[in-house]
Amino acid sequence: MDSINRLRLLSEQMELEPAEEHRENAARPACFTPKQRNAVFVHPAQLPNGQNIKLLKTLLTSACERDCYYCPFRAGRDFRRATFKPEEFVNVFMELNRRGIAEGTFLSSGIAGGGIRTQDKLLDTADILRHKLGFRGYVHLKIMPGAEKAQVERAMQLADRVSVNLEAPNTNRLQKLAPHKQFMDELLQPLRWVDEIRNNQPPYKGWNGRWPSTTTQFVVGGADESDLELLTTTAWLNKNVRLKRAYFSPFDPIRDTPLENKPATDPMREHRLYQASFLLRDYGFNLEDMPFSNDGFLPLHSDPKLAWAQSNLRERPIEVNRADRSILIRIPGIGLKGAEAILRARRIGRLNDLSSLQKMGVVIQRASPFILINGKRAAQQLSLF
Numbered sequence: 001m002d003s004i005n006r007l008r009l010l011s012e013q014m015e016l017e018p019a020e021e022h023r024e025n026a027a028r029p030a031c032f033t034p035k036q037r038n039a040v041f042v043h044p045a046q047l048p049n050g051q052n053i054k055l056l057k058t059l060l061t062s063a064c065e066r067d068c069y070y071c072p073f074r075a076g077r078d079f080r081r082a083t084f085k086p087e088e089f090v091n092v093f094m095e096l097n098r099r100g101i102a103e104g105t106f107l108s109s110g111i112a113g114g115g116i117r118t119q120d121k122l123l124d125t126a127d128i129l130r131h132k133l134g135f136r137g138y139v140h141l142k143i144m145p146g147a148e149k150a151q152v153e154r155a156m157q158l159a160d161r162v163s164v165n166l167e168a169p170n171t172n173r174l175q176k177l178a179p180h181k182q183f184m185d186e187l188l189q190p191l192r193w194v195d196e197i198r199n200n201q202p203p204y205k206g207w208n209g210r211w212p213s214t215t216t217q218f219v220v221g222g223a224d225e226s227d228l229e230l231l232t233t234t235a236w237l238n239k240n241v242r243l244k245r246a247y248f249s250p251f252d253p254i255r256d257t258p259l260e261n262k263p264a265t266d267p268m269r270e271h272r273l274y275q276a277s278f279l280l281r282d283y284g285f286n287l288e289d290m291p292f293s294n295d296g297f298l299p300l301h302s303d304p305k306l307a308w309a310q311s312n313l314r315e316r317p318i319e320v321n322r323a324d325r326s327i328l329i330r331i332p333g334i335g336l337k338g339a340e341a342i343l344r345a346r347r348i349g350r351l352n353d354l355s356s357l358q359k360m361g362v363v364i365q366r367a368s369p370f371i372l373i374n375g376k377r378a379a380q381q382l383s384l385f
């Protein structure tokens with residue numbers, strides 16, 4: 001199989017792995033032959049600093065010796081697998097980079113020969129890119145279950161982002177998805193090491209002088225876990241290991257796996273989990289503020305910020321001329337930027353009507369039931385507006 005066909009197989013198989021912010025559907029390079037054009041999946045992605053790049057997401061190998069119940073790559077499953085040696089992958093990637101097709105890469109792998117050996121292959125690949133070929137673009141490296149602390153540190157010296165997929169929110173739930181993975185020792189421990197290294201050592205002075213950010217991924221609905229369990233773990237990670245972001249991938253059954261008959265998770269659940277996780281991370285909300293049902297699930301029909309406001313602000317609307325930032329950002333329709341704009345405007349004068357709020361980016365249809373402007377209910381202005 002030639003390199004492009006291997007890359008097609010391996011990058012197609014990475015479709016299941018969310019990373020960075022995808023802006024649109026996968027792009028196919030225009031400078032390949034028609035057959036090759038369907039071959040490589042380079043995703044337009046937005047990096048944490050806001051920069052847009054073309055990101056090649058791929059595996060080094062889709063062979064795997066583990067048998068996670070939900071995974072298409074699990075050992076023994078019959079499908080076409082492919083493998084790159086580090087030098088082979090680097091050659092293909094640099095060719096795509098020279099042609100302007102791929103500007104960065106997200107590298108993961110199935111486990112072959114143990115987590116330590118597999119991690120070494122990922123590290124070798126990144127090392128060649130950085131130190132032999134002087135590649136200075138974006139690299140996201142996956143940390144393999146069972147990797148050693150020194151390998152985690154080396155990955156941090158080579159990558160802009162490192163990630164560990166927890167898959168489930170705790171040990172018991174992980175047993176239902178991947179009985180041979182160890183939640184504490186193999187998955188959580190590397191995330192702790194990342195934070196420990198960032199806390200205790202000055203940034204590596206190698207290629208960019210910054211420690212990378214960290215992310216994780218959960219398979220939502222695969223282990224019958226509740227939203228409360230997922231968000232409890234996410235909040236803990238935000239606080240204790242400074243996780244940049246949790247990705248929530250709705251479970252989707254794969255043919256010829258032990259979970260093939262389990263129903264797919266409603267994508268709206270993924271959406272609500274993202275909304276709630278951003279409220280926890282950026283908006284000062286606590287788990288107690290989330291509108292969980294008795295069995296720990298968020299309502300699918302209403303976003304959690306709106307649900308909180310309906311319970312807490314409808315009878316006690318907020319005066320936008322007086323509220324501080326921490327209150328403003330709890331009002332539906334007012335985001336982080338909108339709150340900053342309101343505070344800036346208040347330094348100059350009073351806010352008198354909905355149109356001035358709208359000019360600051362406030363979604364007034366959402367905000368108006370919960371705010372007062374100069375002591376008057378904004379909802380009453382809405383019809384005039």
Ligand code: SF4
Nearest residue numbers: 064066068071073074
């Ligand atoms: S270790 Fe990773 S690649 Fe292998 S079966 Fe489990 S989830 Fe899939």
